[in-house]
Amino acid sequence: xxxxxxxxxxxxxxxxxxxxxxxIGFTLAFGVMRIVNFAHGEFYMxxxxxxxxxxxxxxxxxxxxxxxxxAVAILFGALVExxxxxxxxxxxxxxxxxxxxxxxxxxxxxxxxxxxxPQAFPAIVTGVFKWGSLIVPKSxxxxxxxxxxxxxxxxxxxxxxxxxxxxxxxxxxxEIAAVFGVRLEIMYALGLGFGVAxxxxxxxxxxxxxxxxxxxxxxxxxKAFIVxxxxxxxxxxxxxxxxxxxxxxxxxxxxxxxASAADIVTFALVIVVxxxxxxxxxxxxxx
Amino acid sequence: MSVTSTSxxxxxRPMKLVGAILLTLAATxxxxxxxxxxxxxxxxxxxxxxxxxxxxxxxxxxxxSLAHAxxxxxxxxxxxxxxxxxxxxxxxxxxxGALVAGAVAFVIGSPLLRLRGVYFVLxxxxxxxxxxxxxxxxxxxxxxxxxxxxxxKISLFGITLSSYQAVYPFxxxxxxxxxxxxxxxxxxxxxxxxxxxxxxxxxxESSGIPTARTQxxxxxxxxxxxxxxxxxxxxxxxxxxxxxxxFQLSVSYVIMLVTGGRLALWGPLVGALFLTPLPEFLRGAVxxxxxxxxxxxxxxxxxxxxxxxxxxxxxxxxxxxx
Amino acid sequence: MSxxxxxxxxxxxxxxxxxxxxxxxxASDGAITGLIGPNGAGxxxxxxxxxxxxxxTSGTLQFKGQDIGGLxxxxxxxxxxxxxxxxxxxxxxxxxxxxxxxxxxxxxxLGLGAMLFGGPAARQAEQAARGTVEEVMEALDLTEHADRxxxxxxxxxxxxxxxxxxxxxxPALLLLDEPAAGLNPDEVDRFAIMLKEIRTRFNLSVxxxxxxxxxxxxVCDHIVxxxxxxxxxxxxxxxxxxxxxxxxxxxxxxxx
Numbered sequence: 001x002x003x004x005x006x007x008x009x010x011x012x013x014x015x016x017x018x019x020x021x022x023x024i025g026f027t028l029a030f031g032v033m034r035i036v037n038f039a040h041g042e043f044y045m046x047x048x049x050x051x052x053x054x055x056x057x058x059x060x061x062x063x064x065x066x067x068x069x070x071a072v073a074i075l076f077g078a079l080v081e082x083x084x085x086x087x088x089x090x091x092x093x094x095x096x097x098x099x100x101x102x103x104x105x106x107x108x109x110x111x112x113x114x115x116x117x118p119q120a121f122p123a124i125v126t127g128v129f130k131w132g133s134l135i136v137p138k139s140x141x142x143x144x145x146x147x148x149x150x151x152x153x154x155x156x157x158x159x160x161x162x163x164x165x166x167x168x169x170x171x172x173x174x175e176i177a178a179v180f181g182v183r184l185e186i187m188y189a190l191g192l193g194f195g196v197a198x199x200x201x202x203x204x205x206x207x208x209x210x211x212x213x214x215x216x217x218x219x220x221x222x223k224a225f226i227v228x229x230x231x232x233x234x235x236x237x238x239x240x241x242x243x244x245x246x247x248x249x250x251x252x253x254x255x256x257x258x259a260s261a262a263d264i265v266t267f268a269l270v271i272v273v274x275x276x277x278x279x280x281x282x283x284x285x286x287x
Numbered sequence: 288m289s290v291t292s293t294s295x296x297x298x299x300r301p302m303k304l305v306g307a308i309l310l311t312l313a314a315t316x317x318x319x320x321x322x323x324x325x326x327x328x329x330x331x332x333x334x335x336x337x338x339x340x341x342x343x344x345x346x347x348x349x350x351x352s353l354a355h356a357x358x359x360x361x362x363x364x365x366x367x368x369x370x371x372x373x374x375x376x377x378x379x380x381x382x383x384g385a386l387v388a389g390a391v392a393f394v395i396g397s398p399l400l401r402l403r404g405v406y407f408v409l410x411x412x413x414x415x416x417x418x419x420x421x422x423x424x425x426x427x428x429x430x431x432x433x434x435x436x437x438x439x440k441i442s443l444f445g446i447t448l449s450s451y452q453a454v455y456p457f458x459x460x461x462x463x464x465x466x467x468x469x470x471x472x473x474x475x476x477x478x479x480x481x482x483x484x485x486x487x488x489x490x491x492e493s494s495g496i497p498t499a500r501t502q503x504x505x506x507x508x509x510x511x512x513x514x515x516x517x518x519x520x521x522x523x524x525x526x527x528x529x530x531x532x533x534f535q536l537s538v539s540y541v542i543m544l545v546t547g548g549r550l551a552l553w554g555p556l557v558g559a560l561f562l563t564p565l566p567e568f569l570r571g572a573v574x575x576x577x578x579x580x581x582x583x584x585x586x587x588x589x590x591x592x593x594x595x596x597x598x599x600x601x602x603x604x605x606x607x608x609x
Numbered sequence: 610m611s612x613x614x615x616x617x618x619x620x621x622x623x624x625x626x627x628x629x630x631x632x633x634x635x636a637s638d639g640a641i642t643g644l645i646g647p648n649g650a651g652x653x654x655x656x657x658x659x660x661x662x663x664x665x666t667s668g669t670l671q672f673k674g675q676d677i678g679g680l681x682x683x684x685x686x687x688x689x690x691x692x693x694x695x696x697x698x699x700x701x702x703x704x705x706x707x708x709x710x711x712x713x714x715x716x717x718x719l720g721l722g723a724m725l726f727g728g729p730a731a732r733q734a735e736q737a738a739r740g741t742v743e744e745v746m747e748a749l750d751l752t753e754h755a756d757r758x759x760x761x762x763x764x765x766x767x768x769x770x771x772x773x774x775x776x777x778x779x780p781a782l783l784l785l786d787e788p789a790a791g792l793n794p795d796e797v798d799r800f801a802i803m804l805k806e807i808r809t810r811f812n813l814s815v816x817x818x819x820x821x822x823x824x825x826x827x828v829c830d831h832i833v834x835x836x837x838x839x840x841x842x843x844x845x846x847x848x849x850x851x852x853x854x855x856x857x858x859x860x861x862x863x864x865x
Contacts, residue, residue, distance in 0.1 A: 036405050087589050092405045093351060094588050097545055100538050101584035108577040222416065229409065260424050267417040274410045275398055476714065476724040476731060483711045486700040490771075493660065493694070495686040495715030495778050504721075 003133040008255045009248070014140055016247025017147040021202035022224035023231070023239040024154070025195025031171035031234030032191035035085055035095040040199055041221025042106035047073060047200025048207040048216060049110060052121055062124045066146070069204045070197045077196030078189040085192065103217075110214035118213040143205040150201055154194070158236070167191055171234055199224075229270045232280020242280070302599045306553070313560060317455060326451035332563045333458035334520050337465045339543045339555035341512030344469065346549050347478070348505040349485040350400065353537045354411035355513050357418035360532030362388040362514025363521035364422070364429065367438050370522075377441045381461075381518045388514020389507045396503040403488070415537050422529035434528025441522045454523060461519065465512055466556065472508070473552055481505055485550070542580055546587050548594025557595050613638045613782050613814050614659070614690070619668035621654050628654040631668070632840050634833045636782060641808065641815040643825040643846075646835035647859055652818045655835065656786055659816075660692045661685045673781065686715065691780035695787045698771025701760030708759050708770055709745055712777035713738040741777055748807050749773045765796045769803075776807060782814045789821040801827050826850065834858070 022044060029037040047069050054065030084102050088095035125138040158164040166187055169177040174184075202220065210216065227246055231238030246266065253262035273280065317325040342355050362384030369375040369383055395414075402410055422429040429435070441448045441457065448454045472478045480501050483491040492498045521527045539562075547558025562583070566576045591598055614636040621629040629651040636642040646652050657663040659670060661682040670678045677685055686692075691712075700708050717734035724731070746752045749769050754762060759770055768788060775783055788804075789797045801824055807813060819825050825832065825846070832849045834842040836858040842849055849855055 034405075036409065084585060093408070094592075096405055096408060097351075097541060098585050098588050100541065101581035101588075103581070104538075104577045104584075105581035108575075108581075112575070112578075225409075225412070229413070260420065264417065264420045264424060267413055267420060270413045271410060271417065274402065274406065274413065278402065278406055471725055471727075475727050476719055476735075477721075479707075479711060479714070480724070482703065483700055486702050487697060489662075490694060490698070490700065490774065491711070492682045493686055493692050494712040494774055495683050496711070497681070497683045499681075 004255060006134050008251045010134070010136055011140075011255075012248035012251030013244065014144045014247070015251055016244035017144055017151070018202050018206060018220070019223045019227050019246055020151060020240055020243035021147055021198045021205075022220045023227035023243050024151075024236060025192075025197075025199045026221075026224040027228045027231070027234055027236060027239045028167070028171070028191050028195045030228070031236075032167065033081075033085060033089065033095070033188055034092045035088070035099065036092070036233075037195075038096065038099040038221070039080075039103040039106060040099075040195070040224055041217030041219075042103050042110075043073065043077070043196045043199035043217075044203035044206075044220045045110060045212075045214060045217035046076070046106065047203025048121075048212045049114065049203075050200060051204035051207045052119060052212045055124075056122060066201060066204050069200050073197040073200035074193040076200075077193035080196070081189045081192040086188070089188075107214055107217065114214060116214065118211045121208045121212055124208050139208055143209060147202070147205055150198070154198065163187070163190060167194075171236075226266055226270050230273055230280060233278075235280055238280045302603075306599075310553075310556070310560075314459060317452075323451050326455050328564050330451060330454050330458045330523060332559050333455075333462040334516050334523065335540075335543060335563045336556045336559035337462055337519070338513050338516035339540050339547070339559050340465050340469055341509040341516065342540050342544050343549070343555045344472065344481075344505050344509035344512065346544060347472075347481040347485055348502045349488065350403070350407050350502065350506070351541065352411045352506070352509070353408055353534070353541065354414040354418070355510070355540045356517075356532040356534070356536035357415040358388045358392060358510040358513035359517025359520065359536065360418060360422070360527075360529070361391055362511075362517035363527050363532065365514070366518035367435060367521050367527060368428065370439055371435075377439060377522050378443060380522070381441075381515055384518030385511040385515035388517070389511030392510030393503065393507040396506040397499060400499060400502045400506060412534070412537075415532075415534055419529045419533050422532075429529050430527075432528060432530065434526055434531070436526045438521055438525045438527065440525070441519070458519070458523075461515075462556075465515070466552075468508075468512075469552060477501075477504070539580075542584050546583055546594060548596035551594060551596040554594050554596050561595060611638045612636070613673065614816065615669075615671040616655075616659070617669050617671075619655065619658060619670070620666045621651075621658055621663065622666045628838050629658070629835075630838045632835065632838075633668075634840060634843060636814060636816045637831065638781075639808075639812075639814055640830040641804070641817060641828050643829035643832040644816060644818045644835065645820075645822075645825055645832060645849075646841075649837070650835040650858075651838040652835055653786070654838075656692070656784060656818050660690070660784060686778055686780070689779070689781035690784065691775040691778045691782075692784040693768075693771040693775045693786055693788065695790055699759035699762075699767050699774070701758070703759060704756050705746070705751055705759055705762070705770055705773075706742055706755045709742045709751075709773050709777045710735075710738055712774040713741040713745070713779075715778045716741070741779070745773045745777045748810055749776070749803065765792055768792065769800075772807075776811060776813075779811075780813070782816060785815060785817040785819075787819055787821075788817065789819055789824045797821060797824050800824070804828055 022040070025043070026037060026040045029035045029040070050069040050072055051065050054060045054068055055062060060068070080102065084098055085095055088098055123139060125142055127138050129136045129138060129141055158168060166177065167190065170187055170191070223246065227239055227242045230246070231240070231242035249266065250262055253259070314329070317329045338355065338359055342352060345352050365387040366377070366380030366384035370377055370380045375383070399410060400407070423432060441454060443457065448457060472481070480496050483494065483496055484498050484501050488498055517532065543558035543562050544555055546562060547556065548554030562580065565579060587594060591601065593601065612635045616635065617633040619629060619632045620627070632655060644652055644655065654663065658665045661677070661680050661684070665678060669676060672688055672690055675688070677688060677690070700711060703711070714734065717738050719731055719734055746755060749772060751766070751770060751773055754766060759767065762770065768791070772785065772788065788800060792800065804815065805828060808815060817825070817829065829846055832844065832846055833840060834849060834855050841854045841858060842852045
């Protein structure tokens, strides 16, 4: 029993890290640009395909592939911001509807390029770590490790660089940020670019574990959505807490109860939180 | 004077006439070509236009619902279960579907509608997902992921409408009734209240309009229409599953509404007419169809904020200015 | 003069912050009462509590001798207490006439059936309401703009239309939220004259929240001064003007 708990704990943390990578970009897009980005899951999908192309077609080492994926994703995010979202900067609802269109374009674009069938991803590492009866596949440990490193780097960027501080200022208050000389043109592109990059990295990291197909973006989007609502739209600390919490809940319920029951409960929770505390579990109620 | 005509320019009247003639002609196309395939598309246009009309009623009070497919699903399952298990005639199943969908909307509407803008969109998105998950979890009613097949066709007084040609006139009648209802709403005091709530909610409340109740009326009517359209779809296609009424269907209703015109009376019909035939004519290249959907949606949002219906007025304005 | 609106012990706390603390005053029938104070004094909060936009933490609100605390805003309007807004004062996509009609229809209620299907009752109601609309438009000098879309009007006209919509609900007491904000001195003077006119013509009492001292001093019969969420003075315009506490509150705010 105790080993099952430990196992669930580790799986939960792995899931939570993935969810957090997804959720940060989603919540950043809302915090910075007030856009609810329904295309966010497709960035995960694109990241997974980037990794697949890098590793299998170009034969690049996995770390190089991930670095390239990040670079491509930032550029792509900036482009998307410029072409799709910028015209709707003052219109939350239209921006959100536009993201629905963008999601369709990206998903079906991938379908045309790669076909509908799931593609296998060659294992990056094989074998397992064993501590007593506790088993962690090395591939999962690797994904977790890289994920945490990337989250840490992003955290340092947010807290200790000029652009990071500017991003946080934007999330807090657009007008004040503008007064203090934050250049919105650059920051919007940067904000979406980083969000897209984190989603893409999540896709690249998870590709070896879950495989790649044009349709893999839907679930991570749902998870990001849940995490961001529970944590409070626009709140990064809230997202961090909610992501780990959701990972653990899912991991434990699927070990001990049933997965579908867990899904229903989390969505019911999302609805209750939206109704009672639209600012999220941690957030202050809006006045 | 109706609410709609107050805001449009005087020169648009002949355009409305042209529009009416074009719509009538479009409706008769299948009889000219005689193609079964065209009849099928025409019926699908009617169903989509009905569902999207329901979404439009909700949009008229300033809310965008992403749970519209779920309400279509509630209507569909209600009608199918009543017809299959209790031998109710389909003709009664359809309104029953509308009734149950409307009732559900009415009950959950008042807490839900306290949220506005993107928050309402988010909660309805979550609701649609919850509906799908719950339905998948009760396969004894929903058929689970394999769905329910062999659903009885629509029959009128003992005559089964088994062919596409036979269903089409009935679909046209139903669509006319739905659009008639929309016209009534638009012309009457209710439409005036809807418009007031949509344009300035706080001011509407301070003018003595019970805005919460008004929004709930719109949500109930709109969702009931979705229930009716969903029930129609179920009996027409003959197969439903929880996945039929997933997020994608809600999104396609939103796309049709936005493309046609979010606040216009004829927006839903124009949107459905423009977008429904697309997949049917692009068979074998379904991927391109969705990409076209996406591009059209973004382009309309960007360049035609009033949708395709607003295009003539927008052109006239441009011409007048030049 | 009898009391129309009686506010006693009104308090509003947001979390740990007290925006309004134990405020009591009243607005008399037929009078123009002013509610003033420096920025952050709690004027807007007080306004929102009276109109039912925010629930009060404690205290009572009595209008025409009846408790109106906890009523929804549209119910309060129904009782005869209408308000205007500082900004976004109109229904932008509708004509001026339609804007005012939406307010006027309050006094001609219909059942859901008549609202949906029309019929003689609905026609009659609209006819009667249109009478009110013409009267209000004329009183506020908006008749020449009757068929223009509200969103295309000049700012000053939009603010006047806001007053017209409130007036069309036939209130006993009209609450004006900074009606002079954003108007030029000429427009403010015209507004002062118009306000006195409509008071007589529509047998109206007015509660006015305003920064603009000249307007307040000119039109008000009675003034209540708030500072930091508390009432610091009350009285006739000249009394209030010479009150050292009031002077200090305003100067203090300006020097801060």
